[in-house]
Amino acid sequence: MFKTIDAISQSYDLIVIGSGAAGMAAALFAAIEGRKVLMVERTEHVGGTSALSAATTWMPNSHHSKTVNPDDSREKVRKFLDGVVGNHSPAAMREAFLDSAPEAVATLEANSEVKFRPYATHPDYEQQFEGATMRGRALEPVPYDGRELGADLDKIRPPIPEFTIFGGMMVDRTDIGHLLAIKKSARSFAHAAKILAHYAGDKLKGRRGSRLVMGNALIGRFLASLNARGVDILLRTEVQDLVTENGAVTGVKLSSGTTTRQVAATRGVVLAAGGFNRHPQRRGELLPQGESHSPAAPGHTGAMQDIALRLGARLGEGNLDSAFWAPVSIRRRADGSTASFPHFVMDRSKPGTVCVDQTGRRFVNESVSYHLFGRAMFEHNKTVPCIPCFIITDAVGLKKYGLGMVRMGTGNLAPYLADGYLTEGATVAELASKIGVPAASLEATIAAMNRYAASGKDDEFGRGTTPYHRVNGDASVGPNPTLGPIMTAPYYAVRLYPGDIGAATGLVIDEWAQVMRDDGRPITGLYACGNEANSIMGGTYPGPGITIGPAITFAYRAVRHALGDAQARNAA
Numbered sequence: 001m002f003k004t005i006d007a008i009s010q011s012y013d014l015i016v017i018g019s020g021a022a023g024m025a026a027a028l029f030a031a032i033e034g035r036k037v038l039m040v041e042r043t044e045h046v047g048g049t050s051a052l053s054a055a056t057t058w059m060p061n062s063h064h065s066k067t068v069n070p071d072d073s074r075e076k077v078r079k080f081l082d083g084v085v086g087n088h089s090p091a092a093m094r095e096a097f098l099d100s101a102p103e104a105v106a107t108l109e110a111n112s113e114v115k116f117r118p119y120a121t122h123p124d125y126e127q128q129f130e131g132a133t134m135r136g137r138a139l140e141p142v143p144y145d146g147r148e149l150g151a152d153l154d155k156i157r158p159p160i161p162e163f164t165i166f167g168g169m170m171v172d173r174t175d176i177g178h179l180l181a182i183k184k185s186a187r188s189f190a191h192a193a194k195i196l197a198h199y200a201g202d203k204l205k206g207r208r209g210s211r212l213v214m215g216n217a218l219i220g221r222f223l224a225s226l227n228a229r230g231v232d233i234l235l236r237t238e239v240q241d242l243v244t245e246n247g248a249v250t251g252v253k254l255s256s257g258t259t260t261r262q263v264a265a266t267r268g269v270v271l272a273a274g275g276f277n278r279h280p281q282r283r284g285e286l287l288p289q290g291e292s293h294s295p296a297a298p299g300h301t302g303a304m305q306d307i308a309l310r311l312g313a314r315l316g317e318g319n320l321d322s323a324f325w326a327p328v329s330i331r332r333r334a335d336g337s338t339a340s341f342p343h344f345v346m347d348r349s350k351p352g353t354v355c356v357d358q359t360g361r362r363f364v365n366e367s368v369s370y371h372l373f374g375r376a377m378f379e380h381n382k383t384v385p386c387i388p389c390f391i392i393t394d395a396v397g398l399k400k401y402g403l404g405m406v407r408m409g410t411g412n413l414a415p416y417l418a419d420g421y422l423t424e425g426a427t428v429a430e431l432a433s434k435i436g437v438p439a440a441s442l443e444a445t446i447a448a449m450n451r452y453a454a455s456g457k458d459d460e461f462g463r464g465t466t467p468y469h470r471v472n473g474d475a476s477v478g479p480n481p482t483l484g485p486i487m488t489a490p491y492y493a494v495r496l497y498p499g500d501i502g503a504a505t506g507l508v509i510d511e512w513a514q515v516m517r518d519d520g521r522p523i524t525g526l527y528a529c530g531n532e533a534n535s536i537m538g539g540t541y542p543g544p545g546i547t548i549g550p551a552i553t554f555a556y557r558a559v560r561h562a563l564g565d566a567q568a569r570n571a572a
Contacts, residue, residue, distance in 0.1 A: 005256040011264040020048025022530025022551035023272035024222035029559040031229035045157035047219040055215040056545035062105040069136030080131030088538025096511035104556035112225035115142040124543035125369035127466040141218035146210035169199040172213040248524035268562035274300035275503030275531035286322035292498040295340035312517040316534025325374020328499030329404040349472035351484025352397030358385035360441030365461035367469035371541035388495040456480035503531040504539040513558035527558035
């Protein structure tokens with residue numbers, strides 16, 4: 001329940017800093033055990049970047065996994081992670097994750113409103129590694145009726161506007177499929193009619209869309225569960241410092257407006273404030289050179305990491321990357337804010353698209369994961385200008401699949417053309433001139449793509465050669481669902497930049513999420529999870545949901561340790 005800083009207690013069993021999936025999970029796990037919990041959020045909304053995300057949650061071998069992939073096993077998952085992650089993170093951390101992920105999911109679903117479901121096909125990204133699978137490990141939150149939250153619905157961070165339709169209606173990929181098939185299937189018509197009627201009711205009552213999906217659904221379910229168990233929640237509250245006694249963390253110093261409070265934490269403090277993405281110095285120190293943009297939530301300032309570092313904590317080393325990447329396009333909104341739109345799967349892998357550097361040539365398989373695409377931009381930019389690069393399609397591709405913030409079927413392109421988000425050319429040469437790339441190179445690139453579309457084989461980069469590539473294409477297109485001709489004028493381009501969608505480098509923790517000192521000893525009473533902690537994936541990106549899955553799992557392990565679980569204490 002939301003409170004003001006002057007209305008909270010002097011002491012709690014557990015204090016959680018941050019209100020994304022990691023923080024909410026930690027607070028809920030402790031509340032399920034009947035403990036007194038305070039959750040502190042520095043912004044005006046709960047949810048962090050989790051609320052903005054798809055909230056896919058990678059939890060191998062859960063009870064859900066068995067319903068769609070009964071042949072999966074811990075050994076297969078282990079081999080897969082060993083192949084992708086290797087020495088970029090300690091194997092013991094991955095083993096701890098595999099130990100507790102199924103328990104964490106089961107505990108949430110048995111004791112709260114938090115519910116997940118497996119998607120029929122949701123593949124690991126790195127399909128070339130032994131142990132990869134097409135389904136069962138990635139779960140997604142079940143949609144939630146936000147009307148159950150009453151006025152607290154407005155406390156959830158709203159979704160990225162450009163990810164909604166009709167001015168605020170949230171949709172997931174199941175909804176999109178039904179909306180596209182509304183005239184072809186009675187089942188799709190019924191589904192579409194139901195969600196459209198729900199949104200129409202919201203608009204008539206003057207409230208935000210209350211049918212919550214993806215990240216908003218996960219956060220809404222967490223919030224309903226925290227409210228039901230009496231967890232105290234503070235918004236717009238800063239942590240000034242951690243209170244210590246004989247080297248152990250025993251509480252926090254909080255401030256909100258002109259009020260300052262010191263609050264005790266008898267069992268520990270959990271840091272889950274999202275990491276360094278908006279830290280003024282660390283961003284420049286840890287991220288590669290080249291313009292990048294962060295679509296992450298505004299609370300990820302790294303301030304809690306600074307406090308922990310002063311207590312002797314250390315940041316992880318040896319990660320392949322310090323951040324997780326996705327290509328993003330940038331556009332100024334009407335209110336003056338900047339939209340950073342992640343290009344996850346809706347356009348790059350679709351037939352009739354190609355991505356080129358500033359010489360008009362391809363530099364990457366467009367169908368690889370968004371993280372690998374972002375890495376490729378930085379790597380290629382070392383020798384050839386590639387930031388920004390360009391995603392290009394023709395009139396057919398734009399209408400059928402859209403391009404970034406230009407949705408499929410959009411009739412009025414004038415606003416996008418007027419502000420420069422979208423560039424149009426009557427010919428490939430004209431488009432090349434407008435975006436500043438050599439016409440001959442771009443013409444040669446598109447001619448090659450047209451040959452690959454006809455043959456079904458990408459001779460340069462192997463687009464469409466793995467199940468992950470193909471599932472993000474268009475199954476109705478052959479012989480390769482990721483390749484199609486680019487030959488119907490006019491032609492269009494959107495600029496892409498690297499976007500850091502989450503922090504991989506964070507505080508070093510042990511298997512029970514205890515924050516570790518430089519000398520290898522834990523800081524007693526201090527835990528970290530989510531992007532506040534160093535990624536157990538070592539800056540690699542094996543599959544969908546590899547941030548939220550471990551976030552929830554290590555929140556579970558942190559609470560078990562903090563509350564005195566005998567196995568956790570003995571193992572530590």
